[in-house]
Amino acid sequence: MNTISPRDWASHPPYLHAPYRSTSLRGPTKPLIPIQQTLSELTGPVYGHESLGRLDADLTKNARRNGEPLGERIIVTGRVMGDDGRLLPDTLLEIWQANACGRYVHKTDQHDAPLDPNFLGGGRCVTDDEGRYRFYTIKHGAYPWGNHHNAWRPNHIHFSLFGPTLLTRLVTQMYFPGDPLLELDPIYQSAPAGARERMIANFSIDVTEPGFALGYVFDIVLRGRGATPMERTP
């Protein structure tokens, strides 16, 4: 069995990032304890195509009650791979986002913008044989939050992935190119310069469907296979 490559600390945000105020009481303060990778870390939850509902990957359809959701339809697609370059088939992605007005369905979201009865904002997809996923959704609005005066999150879609093992787990956010709020957002800015740009999707005219929806490409890189095999139990 192969190990998993180390977490690339130069690519990830720190636990404590003062401009994002909620980290100050919620981020661990003591150094992480390095441990060997055992069978517990080199296995992980398995969710394949059988775990999906028919419309899970189409957020424009999976919560319709009396019509189509409002807003601009978009396509979000990309490939999931390890940092060893291997494409990852049969990998579950879960996404969630606000609606076209910037309002989350979540019951504690108090943002004074309307809910859309035909849009939930949650979806799932499993990658194909070439590591590819594809969602249809609605481009959502900017979202105000209480982190600081006049704070607005840039447009973002939350992504959750397991990958092949517990160590490949990744929860991240996808952003949109050219968003002026990126420069002002402490969550986006928490990732190191040179790495944070990987969270920005690319507009693609090739993915765009004529007369229907603009297309964006967002490739996701998880921890890949490590260089050394796991120590065998004699």
Add this chain to the structure above:
Amino acid sequence: MTDGADKPRQTPSQTVGPYFAYCLTPQQYGYDFASIASGTLAGHEIDGEHIRIEGRVLDGAGTPVDDALIEFWQADAQGRYAHPADPRGSNLAFKGFGRVGTGTDPHKRFIFHTVKPGSVDGKQAPHINVIVLMRGTLLHAYTRIYFADEAAANAVDPILLAVPAGRRDTLIAVREETPTGTVYRFDIHMQGERETAFFDA
């Protein structure tokens, strides 16, 4: 890809945020969307000692967090993982994954119904792998739950031994017999004197 310059680099982690529930734990929170996992890892038909694991997530001020997401990954009662990498073959009846948010319990607890796992490789004490996510953590935290009534196995567990002696008890769940069955209590302290030991594997 052999050229180091072309090697893909990891996508940065970001916070799960406060509004994950309608996608990640929809049924627990009452949203009309099927959940892929819940706090019940094992129904009565599953072999093993049935237990409940309860706890809270406490921030640096000691306040219980009501928007955390806790994920369990564990072996079955024989210590087998439902994953192709487990050489002993999977127990497909027991998926081994659970997921609970702390936003629906009046005491802000996470509650899992499961079976006590067996030892996975003869070297490690029985344990449950735990991923902790919430608004305010930019990268999920990874820890483990060990069991107080496994003192002999815990004393030689290689992962517990990697933890400074004074912090090992942050990973030990306390066993309690209640009228509704066996409960293990395990609070997760994000900061402070009792900060839970978190790992980098």
